[in-house]
Amino acid sequence: MRFTYAEAMTDPSYYAPLAKAAEAAGYTSFSVADSLIYPKESDTTYPYTDDGNREFLEDKEFIEIFTLIAALGAVTERIRFTPFVLKLPVRPPALVAKQAMSIAALNGGRLGLGVGLSPWPEDFATMGVPWARRGKRMDEAMDILRGLFTGEYFEYHGEFYDMPAIKMCPAPPEPIPLLVGGHSDAALRRSVVRGDGWMHAGGDPEELDAMLAKLTAIREQEGKAGEPFEVHVISLDAYTPDGVKRLEDKGVTDAIVGFRWPYIKGSDTEPLQTKIDNLERFAEDVIAKAGS
Known part of the structure; x- marks a missing residue:
């Protein structure tokens, strides 16, 4: 089992020491959250809170995701960074490919690219991208990332994107895994057909x-049962060695753990040292024992 430390919506100065x-x-990986804008008015509900309330996001400080990963990569040597998740279809896929490939070149390939759909129509509107057929747009964007990540000439002719034969350099030192976030049947299938793994956003254990x-x-x-596939989950089982074993038996490869409830209005008041103490305590109580 590998372990990802999750922290978000906190003081930006905390990320480097964390x-x-x-x-x-x-820890194997450090998750990085993506958020572009906060609309003043929206009829959309947040899909990963019990009541769908989005107000906890207001005034939260989100550093642009690739900027943050580049900064964190410069002060670390081994840990991988995993967007959780990048809102892919609102962005030009060729630009995302260039950003991801640049990060991988600078930090030695320490990137697992978590991608997903934004739940906010306002994200699409702000970025000038239609909300309709966003799933198909996501599929095409993933195909383009996969092709450009090779560093070889690649061309694409789809419903939404049309590209002549192009290449991008530098190519990543190793393939950048595409990890699909989302709980819908379409997201699960996309993670298998087009991705290298799946990222779970939490919730009821029976639903997991x-x-x-x-x-x-x-x-x-799809004939892929024997191929490598990353399964990243949020589960209470991850907080004990016995629970970790249960997750491993279910095929989970990566446990995402955090030590505070982030869906609160207002600023995060937990001190940096408390966060460090919590992640170190978990490493002693669970990571060290799970690996023994």
């Missing part, structure tokens, strides 16, 4: 078990 502390404590079963079935249907 990344260094997580690396020293033995059902989604893991669907993933297994889709992988079998």
Whole structure:
């Protein structure tokens, strides 16, 4: 089992010391959250809170995701960074490819590119991208990333994107895994058909078990049951060595852990040292024992 430390919507000055502390404590990855704008008015509900309320996001300080990863990569040596998740279809895929490839070249390939759909129509409107057929747009964007990541000439002719034969350099030192976030059946299938793994956003344990079963079935249907596939989950089981074993038995490869409830209005008041103490305590109590 590998472990990802998750922290978001906190003081931006905390990220560098937290990344260094997580690396020293033995975490494999550090998750980085993506947010572009906060609309003054919206009828959309947030899909990952019980009541759908989005007000906790107002006035939260989100550093542009690739800028933050570049900064954190410069002060670390081993830990991987995983967007959780990048809102892909609102961005030009060729630009995302260039950003991701540049990050991978600078930090030695320490990037797992989590991608997903934004739940906010306002993100699409602000970026000048139609909301309609966003799933198909996402599929095409992933195909383009996959092609450009090779560093070889690649051309694409789709419904939304049309590209002549082009290449981008430098190519990443190793393939950048595409990890699909989302709980819908379409997201699960996309993670298998076009991705290298799936990222879970939390919720009911029984729902997680059902989604893991669907993933297994889709992988079998697509003839990919024996291929490497990353499964990143948020689960209370991740907080004990016995629970970690249960997750491993279900095919989970990466546990995402955090130590505070982030969906609160207002600023994060937890001190930096408390955060470091919490991640180090978990490493001693669970990571060290899970690996023994």
